[in-house]
Amino acid sequence: MSLADIFLDVTRLVSRAWTKRRSTGIDRVCEAYCRHFQSRARAVVQHRGIVRVLDQGNSRKLFSMLLEPGENIRLEVLRFASLILPLAPSRIEGNGALYINTSHTDFDLPSHHRWVEECNLRAVYFLHDLIPLTHPRLTSAHAVKRHLGRVRGAIWHGAGVIVNTRATEMELRSFARKRALDVPPVVVAPLAGGQICQVPTQEPADAVIALDAAHDDHLALSDQTPYFVCLGTIERRKNYRMLLRVWGELAKDFGKGCPKLVIIGQEGREAREIFDAYYANRDLQDLVTFRTNATDAEAARLIKGARALLMPSHAEGYGLPVIEALQMGVPVIANDIPSFREIGQGIAFLLNINDEAGWKRAIGRFAFADDERDRQLEMMGRFEPPTWTSHFAILDPWLDRLKTVPQAQNERIEVEC
Structure with missing residues (x-):
């Protein structure tokens, strides 16, 4: 892949740096993707429909800040957000590049999908689970509604979907089958330990x-x-x-x-x-x-x-x-x-x-x-523990092939690995 043909959503990492909460499993996935793509990606930060796309120079500064947080990370994030984000554009010409969202952030919102379309990007969403839909009693009605929006958004608007297990893939396909929906290309890439x-x-x-x-x-x-x-x-x-x-x-x-x-x-x-x-x-x-x-x-x-x-x-x-x-x-x-x-x-x-x-x-x-x-x-x-090397050995060729497939073609891309 050439430089800057990946747009990586780091909204969750920015939020976590601000709150200074300890990393959850999803946070660790976000960190791994940030580390893997930092040299060839532009950062995207969004909040309830307001989106900012950083240039490569500022993206690398933000990636470094998020991956190696110092004692004053909140002050650094505040300074960066106040000085850099207001000047960053919301709309860009993506020329069909991939936008990757690993954090479940806001892709239940219609405004998010309008933004993807207007920027001429191809969205790839990581669905970590379908638990609010398969086990609604374990969460709130609000969480169920939002996750329903995410899953539908990934199916309706995604150029591809990343999942962590065959079990998650089966739940996604079952969800779509019951609603007569075609699933975009799916890749199963197991996660490494933290x-x-x-x-x-x-x-x-x-x-x-x-x-x-x-x-x-x-x-x-x-x-x-x-x-x-x-x-x-x-x-x-x-x-x-x-x-x-x-x-x-x-x-x-x-x-x-x-x-x-x-x-x-x-x-x-x-x-x-x-x-x-x-x-x-x-x-x-x-x-x-x-x-x-x-x-x-x-x-x-x-x-x-x-x-x-x-x-x-x-x-x-x-x-x-x-x-x-x-x-x-x-x-x-x-x-x-x-x-x-x-x-x-x-x-x-x-x-x-x-x-x-x-x-x-x-x-x-x-x-x-x-x-x-x-x-x-x-x-x-x-025991053969998954590693991030093995994860991206599956993901990278899948992303390369995904870029060559017409977006309307909802067939699964098989990757030999």
Whole structure:
């Protein structure tokens, strides 16, 4: 591809730099695309229909700022936004170049698609999941409406769609089939684990981990304490309330020898109901702790020392923590859903989400010596973690071929890789 034939939407990365929230899975994808395309892309920043397209020089400055944020990142973003963005054009002549949006940002809006058409761009959208549509009870009516708009927008207006798993692709095709819609070209490109996999974990194993809620309780972990880890936003979809119920039962069986649980993640929608369930059972506060502001180094250390990573999510488009745990040689117990079957490569131990007794038995067994846990450890050597190199080895030729296909031709492009 020639220089500047990619227009990369970095709206979400700008927003995250401003809020200074820790990276989620989607953020890490945005970062990877920014890093991969930074030398040959122009940056696009949009907000509710107001779009700015940066020239290559300012794009590279913004990419560098976002990929290597300093201590004063908010001030830097504010200065850049006030000085550069107002002077950047909204409309450009794209000459059929590709516009890539990896962040679910605003492509549910008609004004966005008008902008793409007026700029003569070909839009490629990354759909990370269809969860608000397949599991509407796990989110809000507003989120369902917006995601419905995104999926329809990607199908109606996209020159191509990127997905992370065959499972997501199947959900997208099922959605379209039920509505008699033709799907644009689709590529499946698995995601790599985050920086957490490369973080050194040589810190002492024994530690006192303070709860992030404002109180004085603490949970001590050491080499002698069997514990489990969850990694993911604290929200209803992750099914943490089920784990709290399981831990309440484990406490009855194991008493003082009960394994412990560390939940690592930022507070999301309806986190309050999870914390309320936690505080309602005083025994849990000696066994379970939340880390809502953990660094990558702390998360890596905690995962590395855990008996297993637990992923009881009701639904996932992908599940980066599964990849990251297996890459670090840590066993996984997860809900038996299509995405986990796909990325777990036959190693992760999968359980029915409704079988709480089965979850209790598995956790109790994994806490100590167990044949199933040993099986996973023995199979770690065959795990082939996706990498960003392998991701873009799939994506780049697909994008090259996409540019040669008439936009109205809604046939899937197969890529040998």
